[in-house]
Structures are given as structure tokens and as C-alpha cells.
Amino acid sequence: MKTIEQLLDSKNIRVTAMRLLIYKFLAEKQVAVTLSDIENAFDKADRTTLYRTVKTFEESTIVHQIDDGTGITKYALCEKGCNCDIETDLHLHFHCNNCNETVCLTEHKIPQIKVPNGFISEDINLVVKGVCDKCSGL
Amino acid sequence: MKTIEQLLDSKNIRVTAMRLLIYKFLAEKQVAVTLSDIENAFDKADRTTLYRTVKTFEESTIVHQIDDGTGITKYALCEKGCNCDIETDLHLHFHCNNCNETVCLTEHKIPQIKVPNGFISEDINLVVKGVCDKCSGL
DNA sequence: TTATAAATGCACTTCCGTTGCATTGTATTT
DNA sequence: AAATACAATGCAACGGAAGTGCATTTATAA
Numbered sequence: 001m002k003t004i005e006q007l008l009d010s011k012n013i014r015v016t017a018m019r020l021l022i023y024k025f026l027a028e029k030q031v032a033v034t035l036s037d038i039e040n041a042f043d044k045a046d047r048t049t050l051y052r053t054v055k056t057f058e059e060s061t062i063v064h065q066i067d068d069g070t071g072i073t074k075y076a077l078c079e080k081g082c083n084c085d086i087e088t089d090l091h092l093h094f095h096c097n098n099c100n101e102t103v104c105l106t107e108h109k110i111p112q113i114k115v116p117n118g119f120i121s122e123d124i125n126l127v128v129k130g131v132c133d134k135c136s137g138l
Numbered sequence: 139m140k141t142i143e144q145l146l147d148s149k150n151i152r153v154t155a156m157r158l159l160i161y162k163f164l165a166e167k168q169v170a171v172t173l174s175d176i177e178n179a180f181d182k183a184d185r186t187t188l189y190r191t192v193k194t195f196e197e198s199t200i201v202h203q204i205d206d207g208t209g210i211t212k213y214a215l216c217e218k219g220c221n222c223d224i225e226t227d228l229h230l231h232f233h234c235n236n237c238n239e240t241v242c243l244t245e246h247k248i249p250q251i252k253v254p255n256g257f258i259s260e261d262i263n264l265v266v267k268g269v270c271d272k273c274s275g276l
Numbered sequence: 277t278t279a280t281a282a283a284t285g286c287a288c289t290t291c292c293g294t295t296g297c298a299t300t301g302t303a304t305t306t
Numbered sequence: 307a308a309a310t311a312c313a314a315t316g317c318a319a320c321g322g323a324a325g326t327g328c329a330t331t332t333a334t335a336a
Contacts, residue, residue, distance in 0.1 A: 014302075016314065035292075046316045051293075053314090069205045069263050071324085072292075094257060111249050113264070118271025119232060125207050126251070127263045133256025152333070154283065173323075184285045189324075191283090209293085210323075 011060040018045060022053050023062070023077075032066045032074035032093070032102040068095040068102040068127050076104050090124050096132035103132065149198040156183060160191050161200075161215075170204045170212035170231070170240040206233040206240040206265050214242050228262050234270035241270065 004023050008015050025041055026033065038050045054075050057063040066074040090110045095102045110126050142161050146153050163179055164171065176188045192213050195201040204212040228248045233240045248264050 067207045118276045120269040121266050122268035125265045128259050130260035131258040136258050138256045187284050
């Protein structure tokens with residue numbers, strides 16, 4: 001089990017108090033969060049710092065960006081089974097129209113998508129919208 | 139073959155010069171357009187008018203909105219084979235990372251996506267990113 | 277033709293993402 | 307340990323896009 005410090009170190013990211021806090025916050029969350037979510041969790045910190053921290057994490061594939069169609073970029077930790085740096089590892093995201101939360105369904109791989117001749121597929125973004133398990137009551 | 143006037147009439151949308159122009163503009167385009175694209179095409183018209191016109195078209199399922207991950211909302215006519223009002227009719231969109239254009243691949247239906255128990259799927263947004271046929275040269 | 281309601285245009289606001297720059301903090305070298 | 311170099315942080319501001327309120331114009335109906 002790696003400590004957060006060791007993880008950041010292995011990615012050549014300087015360990016700071018702020019970054020540890022943000023990482024822990026992301027780790028606690030089970031859903032993808034917006035920059036505003038992080039902002040609200042850390043009143044003292046500046047928006048820019050949070051923004052740049054997340055971007056740093058993103059570049060080092062510690063978090064991945066999610067575009068769930070709400071128009072607001074969300075972020076989630078690349079945890080167990082999510083190797084964002086590997087192109088073929090694509091999982092889908094589920095956006096709940098009720099609670100407005102977006103979760104990563106890492107265990108659900110995206111099926112092969114065929115595109116017409118001449119088109120080259122490099123990346124796939126798949127967002128399923130509906131009602132999540134917590135809201136459906138099923 | 140319906141005229142545009144007849145189409146708008148059938149959807150209970152008042153026929154105006156502006157709306158006819160915008161419809162024709164969308165019909166000519168083979169790719170999804172942003173509001174700015176429309177804005178640039180009609181210098182005289184106000185952004186708000188264009189915005190509201192597109193929204194009106196959207197509500198009446200004359201155009202459909204596309205979120206291709208660029209962060210900017212795009213719109214495209216619901217033409218032949220695209221029945222946006224029917225939930226099951228979901229086609230995929232292709233976004234070219236080279237020319238930045240987004241096209242509707244209406245003939246390519248989205249495969250059945252399985253979601254975990256408790257989750258209810260209502261809508262699916264699938265965007266494939268890569269290189270389009272015009273840019274690939276294949 | 278007049279009354280009614282919708283469409284348009286203008287101004288403005290809000291929100292998110294992003295950048296520049298000064299300042300603080302961390303690490304490294306002597 | 308002090309000095310240096312560089313990265314991280316905080317503050318301010320910008321820009322683009324979406325959206326709203328209100329006055330005015332235009333179209334439909336009585």
C-alpha cells in the first residue's frame with residue numbers, strides 16, 4: 001500500500017500540504033467532483049491553486065477529467081483498475097438526472113464501436129444518463 | 139417533400155424570416171455548429187435571437203444538441219433518420235481532433251449498454267474522437 | 277384596424293475556465 | 307546555515323459562452 005506521499009513522489013510531483021488535502025478529498029468522494037465542489041470544501045484555498053493542482057494531477061494521470069454533459073468539467077481519482085494513460089482502458093460514466101451526481105463505472109468497459117471507413121477512432125466518451133442506484137431505490 | 143414553412147407550421151412554430159434563414163443555414167451544414175458559427179454567419183442578427191431560435195428548434199425536436207467534449211454546445215438538424223423525440227433512436231457523434239468538426243453518424247446506432255443493478259438508463263451520449271475521413275485521407 | 281401575443285434586439289449578469297504576475301514556500305548548492 | 311533557484315500559492319483580472327429582463331418591433335387574430 002503506497003502512501004500518498006510516495007505516489008506523488010513517484011510521479012515527480014512535489015508534496016505539499018495543499019496537494020495532500022486535495023488528494024484526500026478526492027479519495028473520500030465516491031463521485032466525480034467539480035472544481036466548485038473542491039472550492040467549497042476548502043474555503044481558505046484559492047480557486048487557482050485548486051485548479052492548477054487538479055490539472056497537475058491530471059497530467060500525471062492521478063485524476064481523470066469527465067465530461068458528463070452538464071457543461072461543467074468534473075474530476076475523479078484514477079483508482080483501482082483505472083489506467084487512464086492506457087488508451088484502451090475506457091470505462092463509462094453514469095450521470096444521475098435526479099441527484100446530479102456522476103459516477104465512474106470502472107468495471108463496465110465500453111464495447112467496440114465501429115466507425116465508417118476513413119474515420120480513425122482514438123478516444124471514446126460514453127456517458128449514460130438516467131437514475132442512479134441511490135435514487136432509484138431498486 | 140415538405141417546405142420549411144410547412145415543417146415549422148406542423149410544429150406550431152411561427153414562421154419568420156430569421157427562422158427560415160437559420161434553418162437553411164443548418165440544413166446546408168454537414169457538421170454540427172456552435173452558436174458562434176451561426177452568429178458569424180448572420181452579422182446583422184443578435185446573439186440572443188439566434189440563441190432563442192435554436193432553443194425553440196430544439197424543444198420542437200427540429201435540431202438536437204450535441205456535447206462533443208469541446209466544452210461548447212453544438213447543434214445539428216434532425217434530418218432523415220433522426221427522430222430525436224424517440225428515446226431509443228440514439229446515434230453517435232464523431233469529433234475530429236484535427237479539423238475540430240463534429241458530425242452525426244446517424245446510420246451508426248449505439249449498441250446496448252449494460253448498467254449495474256439499480257441504475258436506470260434513460261439517455262446515452264456517445265462521442266468518438268479521432269480523425270475524420272476528410273482529414274485522414276483514407 | 278385594432279388588440280393581442282410572440283419575436284427580436286439591446287444591455288447586462290453569471291459562471292466556468294484560464295492566465296499573468298507578485299509573493300510565499302520548498303529544495304538544492306555552496 | 308545562508309544563499310540561490312525554482313516551484314507552488316494567492317490575488318486580480320480576462321474571455322467566452324450561456325442565460326435573463328425589458329423595451330420595441332413584428333406578426334397573427336379579432
